[in-house]
Amino acid sequence: MKNSEDIQMKFYESGDEAAKLLPISFEDWEKRAKQILGAGPFDYVSGAAGAGDTLRANLKAFQKYQIRPRICREVSKRDITVTLFGKKIPVPFFLAPIGINSVLHPEAELAPAKAAAKLGVPYILSNVSTKSMEEVAEAMGDALRWFQLYPPKDRELTNSFLKRAENAGYSAIVVTNDSTLLGWREKDLQNAYMPFLSGEGMGNYFSDPVFLSKLEEPPEKNVKAASKKALEEGNNTSFTWKELEYICNQTSLPVLLKGVTHPDDALLASAHGVDGIIVSNNGGRQLDGAVATLDVLPSICQVIENKIPVLLDSGIRRGADIIKAMALGASAVLIGRPYAYALAVAGEIGVKEVLENFMAETGLQLAISGRSTFKEVDHLLVTEEFR
Numbered sequence: 001m002k003n004s005e006d007i008q009m010k011f012y013e014s015g016d017e018a019a020k021l022l023p024i025s026f027e028d029w030e031k032r033a034k035q036i037l038g039a040g041p042f043d044y045v046s047g048a049a050g051a052g053d054t055l056r057a058n059l060k061a062f063q064k065y066q067i068r069p070r071i072c073r074e075v076s077k078r079d080i081t082v083t084l085f086g087k088k089i090p091v092p093f094f095l096a097p098i099g100i101n102s103v104l105h106p107e108a109e110l111a112p113a114k115a116a117a118k119l120g121v122p123y124i125l126s127n128v129s130t131k132s133m134e135e136v137a138e139a140m141g142d143a144l145r146w147f148q149l150y151p152p153k154d155r156e157l158t159n160s161f162l163k164r165a166e167n168a169g170y171s172a173i174v175v176t177n178d179s180t181l182l183g184w185r186e187k188d189l190q191n192a193y194m195p196f197l198s199g200e201g202m203g204n205y206f207s208d209p210v211f212l213s214k215l216e217e218p219p220e221k222n223v224k225a226a227s228k229k230a231l232e233e234g235n236n237t238s239f240t241w242k243e244l245e246y247i248c249n250q251t252s253l254p255v256l257l258k259g260v261t262h263p264d265d266a267l268l269a270s271a272h273g274v275d276g277i278i279v280s281n282n283g284g285r286q287l288d289g290a291v292a293t294l295d296v297l298p299s300i301c302q303v304i305e306n307k308i309p310v311l312l313d314s315g316i317r318r319g320a321d322i323i324k325a326m327a328l329g330a331s332a333v334l335i336g337r338p339y340a341y342a343l344a345v346a347g348e349i350g351v352k353e354v355l356e357n358f359m360a361e362t363g364l365q366l367a368i369s370g371r372s373t374f375k376e377v378d379h380l381l382v383t384e385e386f387r
């Protein structure tokens with residue numbers, strides 16, 4: 001892995017050229033993506049549920065905390081690795097599951113998967129990917145990957161997805177349970193944008209023998225009906241703790257629950273057998289007016305007492321955000337929209353660039369705050385005193 005200063009120096013030494021190449025800030029990636037994408041796909045990524053209050057709250061929560069650095073410390077050797085489920089991971093961040101990447105780039109999920117694999121960044125493949133989990137696995141070789149599941153209503157289909165993920169080398173299952181119904185997304189409604197209906201994002205369903213066996217007509221004959229059937233499977237509004245327990249018992253892989261924002265749910269999840277929790281509100285795309293994830297992280301970590309890992313997403317834009325989340329108890333974080341925009345702008349190269357910049361900035365932030373590993377990062381590194 002390149003060190004932070006080498007990556008930083010690459011920009012200074014490239015002189016004016018750098019300005020013409022890829023963006024650096026989140027805001028510039030977003031701007032470039034807006035220039036490239038049509039309103040449908042751009043709004044699908046940037047938009048949120050309702051008024052967008054939760055999307056903004058997520059970002060604002062990071063501003064409430066400030067980093068309180070210590071100086072004159074030995075930070076010449078930095079280590080930004082973290083260990084999860086007994087595995088050492090080179091960076092404290094994952095690529096969040098983001099569905100339907102084919103609307104952002106022709107290579108779809110293969111582009112972020114390859115970029116992640118090249119850098120050793122773990123990738124969480126969305127259940128609603130356009131490429132199948134086997135195609136993505138092939139593109140990633142032995143690199144670390146998890147599979148995200150929208151738990152289907154049908155247990156036979158659930159079992160099939162779990163088995164396929166195990167066979168294709170995914171090493172954990174992320175069950176997302178904040179999206180059993182699609183949030184009220186004003187921009188998508190205005191744009192009449194629902195790419196699922198034409199078969200985008202259906203890679204895992206349309207390659208599944210159990211799913212195909214339940215269709216009256218194959219997707220080649222009636223793509224809309226097949227896609228609607230897949231969406232109905234995902235609208236699993238009867239999914240409760242019992243169903244979660246079923247999934248935990250059904251797979252040998254660690255299971256993480258994504259979408260937790262209440263400490264009582266964190267405790268219930270743990271009691272029903274999950275191996276990890278992801279504090280997430282889907283980037284504000286599901287429940288408008290919901291609490292920001294960083295605000296609820298400390299109370300969740302407090303009840304979990306380090307028994308299982310607690311990850312966080314929704315609002316991670318820069319290295320400082322990662323440091324703050326880790327200081328407040330996260331074991332690692334997930335990066336969402338930043339890589340979606342980079343994918344739209346420059347495919348695999350774009351995602352690789354964003355990830356390298358996250359690595360560099362996180363290492364620098366750690367060192368400049370007076371820490372050389374995440375083991376030294378705790379709540380003492382941040383304060384709310386001066387807001």
Ligand SMILES: Cc1cc2nc3c(=O)[nH]c(=O)nc-3n(C[C@H](O)[C@H](O)[C@H](O)COP(=O)(O)O)c2cc1C
Pocket residue numbers: 044045046096097098099100126127128148176258280281282283284285313314315316334335336337338340
């Ligand atoms: C365009 C888009 C598609 C997403 N698709 C999924 C998905 O298929 N499964 C899932 O669990 N979360 C999905 N998410 C949520 C992300 O995994 C993550 O929680 C969110 O992006 C974090 O918020 P942030 O991007 O504002 O940091 C999606 C998010 C976006 C922006």
